[in-house]
Amino acid sequence: MTWLTVTSSLRKLAVIAYPEPVADHLDRVVAQWGAERPDLDVSPMEVFGRLKRLFRLVDAELNRTFAEHGLDAPSFDVLATLKRSGPPYRLTPTGLMESAMVTSGAITQRLDRLEARGLVTRTRSDQDRRSRDVELTPEGHALIDRALPAHVANEHRLLAGLDEAQKAALIEAMRALLEDLGEGSG
Amino acid sequence: MTWLTVTSSLRKLAVIAYPEPVADHLDRVVAQWGAERPDLDVSPMEVFGRLKRLFRLVDAELNRTFAEHGLDAPSFDVLATLKRSGPPYRLTPTGLMESAMVTSGAITQRLDRLEARGLVTRTRSDQDRRSRDVELTPEGHALIDRALPAHVANEHRLLAGLDEAQKAALIEAMRALLEDLGEGSG
DNA sequence: CGAGGATGCCTTAGCGCTGAGATACATTGG
DNA sequence: CCAATGTATCTCAGCGCTAAGGCATCCTCG
Numbered sequence: 001m002t003w004l005t006v007t008s009s010l011r012k013l014a015v016i017a018y019p020e021p022v023a024d025h026l027d028r029v030v031a032q033w034g035a036e037r038p039d040l041d042v043s044p045m046e047v048f049g050r051l052k053r054l055f056r057l058v059d060a061e062l063n064r065t066f067a068e069h070g071l072d073a074p075s076f077d078v079l080a081t082l083k084r085s086g087p088p089y090r091l092t093p094t095g096l097m098e099s100a101m102v103t104s105g106a107i108t109q110r111l112d113r114l115e116a117r118g119l120v121t122r123t124r125s126d127q128d129r130r131s132r133d134v135e136l137t138p139e140g141h142a143l144i145d146r147a148l149p150a151h152v153a154n155e156h157r158l159l160a161g162l163d164e165a166q167k168a169a170l171i172e173a174m175r176a177l178l179e180d181l182g183e184g185s186g
Numbered sequence: 187m188t189w190l191t192v193t194s195s196l197r198k199l200a201v202i203a204y205p206e207p208v209a210d211h212l213d214r215v216v217a218q219w220g221a222e223r224p225d226l227d228v229s230p231m232e233v234f235g236r237l238k239r240l241f242r243l244v245d246a247e248l249n250r251t252f253a254e255h256g257l258d259a260p261s262f263d264v265l266a267t268l269k270r271s272g273p274p275y276r277l278t279p280t281g282l283m284e285s286a287m288v289t290s291g292a293i294t295q296r297l298d299r300l301e302a303r304g305l306v307t308r309t310r311s312d313q314d315r316r317s318r319d320v321e322l323t324p325e326g327h328a329l330i331d332r333a334l335p336a337h338v339a340n341e342h343r344l345l346a347g348l349d350e351a352q353k354a355a356l357i358e359a360m361r362a363l364l365e366d367l368g369e370g371s372g
Numbered sequence: 373c374g375a376g377g378a379t380g381c382c383t384t385a386g387c388g389c390t391g392a393g394a395t396a397c398a399t400t401g402g
Numbered sequence: 403c404c405a406a407t408g409t410a411t412c413t414c415a416g417c418g419c420t421a422a423g424g425c426a427t428c429c430t431c432g
Binding site for chain 1: 387388389390391392395396397398
């Protein structure tokens with residue numbers, strides 16, 4: 001376990017802030033690079049490597065709850081975006097596209113699937129005949145009303161291990177990073 | 187901007203810790219749910235929503251640097267995993283699979299592509315004839331040696347807006363979440 | 373030893389997404 | 403009013419991944 005002897009300055013800071021963290025995959029990765037390329041400061045990997053792994057694990061956990069309701073993440077995303085937009089629960093594909101951060105082609109296909117299942121309707125807009133009004137059907141409402149509380153409970157469960165200070169710090173650091181990357185300017 | 191009047195308890199905590207954060211996409215999402223479903227505590231979305239958006243934005247940024255070196259994220263991932271494993275720069279598909287958190291089929295295909303480009307070799311193991319030894323070729327070494335410093339510099343650039351305390355808090359919170367989700371136990 | 377199960381990797385159908393491009397409609401400026 | 407440009411959506415080929423299953427090899431234990 002020679003990799004345990006290598007620690008970055010960030011790691012040491014962390015140890016001071018929160019006692020006894022367990023070595024995880026990224027500690028090993030950083031230690032390996034320390035041995036192989038000691039000339040490089042790979043400490044940013046502590047952030048981005050964990051971001052990637054966390055995203056994958058969370059994604060899998062959330063999908064399980066979606067599947068229990070006959071949904072997947074893309075479908076849930078569209079239904080939830082329509083629901084939280086409030087009355088009249090109607091958005092354009094462009095609005096959905098910006099919210100989901102996917103291309104227009106992806107939204108077209110998501111809506112094809114949801115429309116085929118009778119969960120949303122797609123009508124031509126009267127104001128702008130290029131555009132479409134996407135709206136929840138009663139079935140769509142019923143489904144998202146069932147799935148949402150389960151999803152929220154699932155998210156609470158996943159966060160149960162963090163205290164308020166950790167959550168707040170996590171949120172603020174991610175907020176800062178998002179702003180750096182141009183979020184909110186659009 | 188009625189959504190600005192709605193704030194979660196987490197949000198207020200955060201405001202105390204770091205002055206004047208700008209409202210971002212997730213603030214709006216949480217405010218919308220507050221109006222539509224005031225019975226639900228959707229504060230976990232502050233974490234998971236930002237995690238998702240951050241992952242997407244970071245992924246796009248990192249891919250740009252990979253592309254400058256004729257790579258994409260999956261290829262870079264395999265080459266970097268082999269490189270950081272140190273001499274003799276050789277791993278099995280199973281090892282690569284666990285590191286990348288993808289299925290065996292995904293690794294097979296990644297290796298097909300890299301082998302076709304002459305960046306890795308795949309030979310039968312002598313110890314276990316079911317297994318394979320995947321090894322960097324000289325061309326693979328040359329490519330990852332060029333791409334890695336650029337990638338690390340890129341990651342430093344993306345983190346430039348965070349101070350040390352924010353980085354440390356972010357890392358420790360993600361480490362705690364990863365451990366909750368079963369990382370490190372494997 | 374030899375059967376049954378475990379393991380390591382590969383194959384393949386199907387899925388959701390991207391990127392490039394097409395179409396239809398809207399807006400702007402002369 | 404019209405031409406030029408911009409905008410909203412859809413189309414489609416191609417990509418990487420998953421899930422399920424197959425094959426060869428290894429291991430365990432009666």
